[in-house]
Amino acid sequence: MTAAARPLGAALAAGLAVSAVLLSAPAAHADQWRDQQYWLEDYGITEAWETTRGEGMTIAVIDTGVDSGHPTLSGAVVGGTDVSGAGDGGAPVDQIATEHGTLVASLAAGRGTSAEAEEVAALVEEDVEDLDEQEWEDWWEDFESALEEIYGEDWQDEVDADALDEFQETRSAPRELTQAENPDDGVVGVAPEASILSVSLLLQDPNPYGGGTEEQIAEAVTWSVDNGADIINMSLGSGFQEWPESWDEAFLYAEQNDVLVVAASGNRASGHLSVGAPATIPGVIAVAGVDESRRISADSSSQGIAVGIAAASEPLVGALPGDDYMQWNGTSGASPIVAGAAALVWAANPELSAQEVKHRVLSTADSEGAEGVDPEYGHGVLNVADAVAGDVPAFDASQYPTLQEWVRVHRRGEVEDTETNEIPEDSGVVAGPEGEPRAMPQPEATSTAQDWAGPVAVSAAALLVLAVLCMAAIHYRLLHRHQDR
Template sequence: MSTDPEHKTGRAAVRGFARRLAALAVAAALPVLLAAPAAHADEVRDAQWPIAFLGLPQAWQTTKGAGVTVAVLDTGVVGTRPDLTGQVTTGPDLVGGTEQPGDEQWGVHGTGMASVIAGHGHGPGNSAGVMGVAPEAKILSVRVIRDDEDPDLGLLELSHTPISEGIRYAVDHGAQVISMSLGGTVQGADSDNTHEADAVRYAIAHGVPIVVAAGNSGKDPAKDVTEYPAGERGVIGVAAVDRHGKRAAFSSTGWDVAVAAPGVAIPMALPVNDSGDGAYADFGPVIGTDTLVGAGTSPACAYVAGVVALIRSANPALSPQQIAQILKDTASHRPANGRDDQLGSGIVDPVAALKAAAGVPGRPSAPTAAPYKGPAHFAYGPETVADQQLGGPVTRRQRGIADAAVAVTGSLLLAGWLAARGQ
């Protein structure tokens, strides 16, 4: 199976892409991607290499995100999953459709991202399942897009501007961080006069930082640009790295990449238990019945959103601009010239960021201009986890000092996640 994503506008193209993925999975890659045998209780936790890579146990000595709500603007979050019980408040569904929570193709992406941000595990001592970056933070779910295998993908959304409406809803309902693991290709002319750009300005002016996936077009030079809304001024655009701190080949590059985070071979909670019928074969391998392993800038975005939640918990007075600067100033794996278009300022360092945040007095937010470039669509990323052994060796980090507009021609798919798709 090709590992390159197809970025096209138009609902028909989207549905065709999904059908081709399914057909190719059955014909070529299904033996690789079928659900794994039942897992030992700690296999999921053992596979969570980012916990050690990011130094999270040390960061948790300062805070685990208590008192912070992260809005996950995504495909919906199933809050009854074992790793998320008690964490999730369900906001509006701005896209609608016939799929409902509990269906296999509702909330796959969103539930996974929420678990990376604020999963608390389960079982004795919460030793099993997915442990998120900020396990004491809360999640506000706002459904603004559909999963790529959702049978309703071609239907009109309930709102004609679900992403911008979702941003404003999150701000008005107490979110202290907004996470958007979605994105679209850059088309058309620069414009600050869009619903999404206005919503971004609204959030920043109200002191709410926005973290966005950079995109998964890195393998295609013709399409390798930071996607939108990661390209909006004032948001925190996130690239993806592997367990060795190297940029993931699929991760989009560009000036708007602020920082990077783990985005390859990432365990995340499923919205329902896998029945073994192959429903999740296109998304990636399954550990046991309740955990999917995926890749993309989507989980990288979720990791950074979790780090921002830790920072907000430790110092609620910080503005979005201050938080973004702290992430950049304290990043590890800093490029030779201080930043580059692949990793931005480097890989987020929660421990260093929390230390820096403790000594910074807060200041009011200032509105930030937010350019936008035309209609956009969303697409899966292209990475495989075949070369990322679960529970394999992790390169230890050297600590450093450091919507889209939904036009009638646009189509909403998912950006940058669960890209563990065949060879």
């Protein structure tokens, strides 16, 4: 790792550590958390669900690892990797903010949980494979009675009949048996039918297990593209607007493969007053944070010309590793809300490119702040219903900068060596011995005003003196001749 990369890695780590702020201990009932997700109604998400819930879309969460066993993420995580050398897609060893990736994933694509379903889950966790036939019949009778106590007389309408039959035949209960089709409790993501790829990294420099932050980010982005991500969420940031040149290739790879990247703008509370990389990279949607009243968060939102849009950053709720939930603040939570919204837009409009999805998300935002693109709100506050199914202005690619164009303008290209096999005869250049540099051509001597002005002035003065003397001599001779007469 270069010396320049070390402060970048430290800044990334510091920003992430502050972005997930615990505000309260887990509540007793999952429905208490669902009631706090005000953005589901306020941002038109529940309205957008009438069109799509994100099926078929894949969101890569580049973060501290995701607990795929949490009830709200059951079935959501379809793959993952660890790029730090310290884990396997879950939270790496010695990780800071181990809950961060799970919180983020739950807001993007959490399935939600049902209190009743959790009670059923507790029933079927009992080991029944070794029961004899009579014991099994007695157990099943008690199980059906428990289902009636949980759901009421119409319990059969609440449980998947095919899954129930399979359980009775095999004594192995599928998870689907315990999940309601549209659960009303627990934290639910913006795109609850999208899939999650968990890409874990270790935000620590130096990293005792492998590459530093700079290398991990580049590898994580590339892996996400190669493994089917449509959208990449990066709820991490630095205090630097610039990014390592080594990131160019990875983010260009995402851009060229039509993968949309969404990143948190950063948090003022962590000392990041201005948006930092990777949110500053052209083509990335940089997400600012607002409170429930749509005011820019005093602590949880950085500002700058890179800001694309704002979304809820306080107060937030999310899933904790294990079976719990918590309250938290930060643009780390605003970013997956926008990533989930992009998944809904793309699922409803699969013919769009990544840039066109970005256009729908930004151009339909509810206007806030200064006219045009505001340094705090960007294009405004997220409006998911309009982004999914509303009318949008015609797409103009020139309005959206790309990393490819930025690299062309701002990165120095490599100059290719040119070969000269022969020296032109009229060049005046004499070739030196083999292996020695050629003699450089010398410019011809050029005349200047200083070269000729002096001699000309002297000559002119001499001629003038001579002319005066001649005139004097002629005048003298004429005068003398006149006297002789």
